[in-house]
Amino acid sequence: MLKEKTWTxxxxxxxxxxxxxxxxxxxxxAKKIYSIDTPxxxxxxxxxxxxxxxxxxxxFFARYKRSKGYSVLFPLGLDRNGLPIEHAAEKKFKIRAxxxxxxxxxxxxxxxxxxxxxxxxxxxxxLGISFSSYKFGGEIGEGYHTDSENYRKLTQETFIDLWNxxxxxxxxxxxxxxxxxxxxxxxxxxxxxxxxxxxxxxKFKVEQGKDIVIATTRPELLCSCAVVLYNPSDKRYKQxxxxxxxxxxxxxxxLIKPHPIAKPKFGTGLVMxxxxxxxxxxxxxxxxxxxxxxxxxxxxxxxxxxDFLEGLSVKEARKEILKRLxxxxxxxxxxxxxxxxxxxxxxxDKIEFILLKEYYLKQLNFxxxxxxxxxxxxFYDENSRQIxxxxxxxxSEDWPLSRRRYYATPIPIWKxxxxxxxxxxxxxxxxxxxxxxPQKACKCGGKLEGEARVFDTWxxxxxxxxxxxxxxxxxxxxxxxxxxxxxxxxxxxVRTWLYYTLLRSYQLTKKTAFKDVWINxxxxxxxxxxxxxxxxxxxxxxxxxxxxxxxxxxxWAAIEGNIARQDLRISEEKIAGEFKTxxxxxxxxxFVSSFKLKGQPKLTETDRLMMNYMDSLVEFADxxxxxxxxxxxxxxxxxxxxxxxxxxxxxxxxxxxxxTDMRFSKEEQGGAIFTLHSxxxxxxxxxxxxxxxxxxxxxxxxxxxxxxxxxxxKTVRPFKVKAKLESLLEVNSKIWKAKKDKGLSxxxxxxxxxxPKRYENLKGLLPDLEAAHNTDIVFSxxxxxxxxx
RNA sequence: GGGCCCAUGGUCUAGUGGUUAUGACAUCUCGUUUACACCGAGAAGAUCCUCGGUUCGAAUCCGAGUGGGCCCACCA
Numbered sequence: 052m053l054k055e056k057t058w059t060x061x062x063x064x065x066x067x068x069x070x071x072x073x074x075x076x077x078x079x080x081a082k083k084i085y086s087i088d089t090p091x092x093x094x095x096x097x098x099x100x101x102x103x104x105x106x107x108x109x110x111f112f113a114r115y116k117r118s119k120g121y122s123v124l125f126p127l128g129l130d131r132n133g134l135p136i137e138h139a140a141e142k143k144f145k146i147r148a149x150x151x152x153x154x155x156x157x158x159x160x161x162x163x164x165x166x167x168x169x170x171x172x173x174x175x176x177x178l179g180i181s182f183s184s185y186k187f188g189g190e191i192g193e194g195y196h197t198d199s200e201n202y203r204k205l206t207q208e209t210f211i212d213l214w215n216x217x218x219x220x221x222x223x224x225x226x227x228x229x230x231x232x233x234x235x236x237x238x239x240x241x242x243x244x245x246x247x248x249x250x251x252x253x254k255f256k257v258e259q260g261k262d263i264v265i266a267t268t269r270p271e272l273l274c275s276c277a278v279v280l281y282n283p284s285d286k287r288y289k290q291x292x293x294x295x296x297x298x299x300x301x302x303x304x305x306l307i308k309p310h311p312i313a314k315p316k317f318g319t320g321l322v323m324x325x326x327x328x329x330x331x332x333x334x335x336x337x338x339x340x341x342x343x344x345x346x347x348x349x350x351x352x353x354x355x356x357x358d359f360l361e362g363l364s365v366k367e368a369r370k371e372i373l374k375r376l377x378x379x380x381x382x383x384x385x386x387x388x389x390x391x392x393x394x395x396x397x398x399x400d401k402i403e404f405i406l407l408k409e410y411y412l413k414q415l416n417f418x419x420x421x422x423x424x425x426x427x428x429x430f431y432d433e434n435s436r437q438i439x440x441x442x443x444x445x446x447s448e449d450w451p452l453s454r455r456r457y458y459a460t461p462i463p464i465w466k467x468x469x470x471x472x473x474x475x476x477x478x479x480x481x482x483x484x485x486x487x488x489p490q491k492a493c494k495c496g497g498k499l500e501g502e503a504r505v506f507d508t509w510x511x512x513x514x515x516x517x518x519x520x521x522x523x524x525x526x527x528x529x530x531x532x533x534x535x536x537x538x539x540x541x542x543x544x545v546r547t548w549l550y551y552t553l554l555r556s557y558q559l560t561k562k563t564a565f566k567d568v569w570i571n572x573x574x575x576x577x578x579x580x581x582x583x584x585x586x587x588x589x590x591x592x593x594x595x596x597x598x599x600x601x602x603x604x605x606x607w608a609a610i611e612g613n614i615a616r617q618d619l620r621i622s623e624e625k626i627a628g629e630f631k632t633x634x635x636x637x638x639x640x641x642f643v644s645s646f647k648l649k650g651q652p653k654l655t656e657t658d659r660l661m662m663n664y665m666d667s668l669v670e671f672a673d674x675x676x677x678x679x680x681x682x683x684x685x686x687x688x689x690x691x692x693x694x695x696x697x698x699x700x701x702x703x704x705x706x707x708x709x710x711t712d713m714r715f716s717k718e719e720q721g722g723a724i725f726t727l728h729s730x731x732x733x734x735x736x737x738x739x740x741x742x743x744x745x746x747x748x749x750x751x752x753x754x755x756x757x758x759x760x761x762x763x764x765k766t767v768r769p770f771k772v773k774a775k776l777e778s779l780l781e782v783n784s785k786i787w788k789a790k791k792d793k794g795l796s797x798x799x800x801x802x803x804x805x806x807p808k809r810y811e812n813l814k815g816l817l818p819d820l821e822a823a824h825n826t827d828i829v830f831s832x833x834x835x836x837x838x839x840x
Numbered sequence: 841g842g843g844c845c846c847a848u849g850g851u852c853u854a855g856u857g858g859u860u861a862u863g864a865c866a867u868c869u870c871g872u873u874u875a876c877a878c879c880g881a882g883a884a885g886a887u888c889c890u891c892g893g894u895u896c897g898a899a900u901c902c903g904a905g906u907g908g909g910c911c912c913a914c915c916a
Binding site: 317318321328333440444546581612 | 843845871911915
């Protein structure tokens, strides 16, 4: 029996708090295991409403799978490696990493981490997320930090394994160099920004012939021009074939030749290939085997290859060379153009292409394999698969792993200062090569120097499924539980987190990392803009939760749209609106709970109709939940609650359930009570993954059990029922409306109601109908329902 | 340049060949307190983006276009 008058935020808070004390745990000995590779959020900023929604979904999945008999591995992970942490430390303490010394800087980073770590955890707890554990530790199922010794050790061990397998090499190559972060980054970390820029038309002399004009956006790279191209189909320049152009100001000859890369319509149709203005150039040099003449140094300044521009920054150099060209009358014209400039995903700084020695992980050799895997994994929604396929198909370089940064996993490698021999750390220990080494000296007697660089943070993140399943530390369990059941993640990190994880898992285990991948789209702000801290439109979930509660938030998340298919716009109004459904559920439960079943029930036609409908709901929810679709079932459940169960069934069987004037037999009364409870239990259970707190509370008070430990409802064999639900809804509505129109209350007695023959399927419901409408009902030859008042 | 997704009342959303086009939120009217005023009954509000085609019949299928969002790519 429900005691409290209504559902309140206070009750909700008490329940979620209580869950923290008794988390679900994870039984690694269980027969059926379902594992979720949760995306560890960055800890330096609290999670925003968008992330909160995605965690609600993961919690739907986890709770559903538990009710299907799985022990669910649902770990709480926090990402604490990498640039966001460093940036936060630099900002907070107003320092620069390169000025304070490595150990000091790491300390600053740790300080930032200590203060920020539990804001997100509190939000998760308030949301009622059923992580396997809220405790952090090394056991399977416990929370983890990506910067813990355990985790970093595993990252280093996988490096050692890959090195020994011959998949890692060090090489001097053109690298994407972020001027802000001062490190190489991978192609996957580059994004593009549409920019207006100037296109300069510059006059070149040609050996024996007329001058030509070439358009470029990077005049400061003139010195590194290796060849001039025109399109083979471009008749204007046919006669230039094999001739040489003379670089203005530098007086160096470069070959002119046809190549399809040059677009006749762009600029003058002539293009100078420099090392390196953009990715096009890099690819071209690579394919043509041209030797690059690098003009920009690691500090972003021009080097001696640029001659008179040496020592200037790129920006200054451009200004200077334009001045000189103008003076020499070689700058023909300047026009505006649009350019997609590569920028760093993290810092949004410009990328320059610079020759640097870095460690690389081979990935080009694995393209075909990973493509095959990408086609094999189940994608929810299926359309999201294409994002991954496109990315794999477009790969053109191996993965540069080394980063010239600090707060990340160190690369466990040492180099002999004398003979150059490389020494690797041994597995089983977390290494910090700049302050320790695995052996005193090299075999040759030379001194070992520890590697100062660290790994790309994706090199850490991409082993998360291996880590959570005990790779390297609990082999028996890993063997049983791998591949991981589900990877839930955002579409924007398909090219990084998902791709890298599939690659690494394959390289290390020869297996596909996941069975299912669930890709979520974005949560937009109320105006439809993507939430991001830089735009300042981030919605803090804590505030919403305090005002409307997590249950309303979760129900809204499920019902507002299908986030696996499209973006979702946040609306506080709608979230508030969902609270009504919670109250409705509460009140219906309160009503049902006032009846106790005594004796053997006898189900009437009305009851059987309801039981059948409930069955179809169970089946529908089960099928969709299994495909990570909570959106449609949530709609159906809500509709059932309001429009069928409360409005019609309840009204119809009230008289029989109370049975005050003994109009029905004891067994028939029992039938109503049995069915009321049966439907309520089913409804609560189907709703329980979505709104776990209120269903928990109601179930506990009425049925004295933990709803989250109950199995998912089973469908019973359908009863034979002649009555049609649609007919019932129609008849009720029409009678109620007619009474309304007469100004009568819904319960008011009328003399007689004639129903047309088409409603004869309702014959079995007559006793309930007559009681509910307080009248005698007959079937007759009328065309429409006729009421005698 | 290639590819993907989306387009339905003020807002959001359901609807994959035949419906008076679903529902929610918001608006308006009337009513009601023994499950529920975070309630009930009802009203108003939609050229289902445009144009073609297939079909007896299209919001639904096909084609083209327009407008959004996104991904990839060798726009100097």
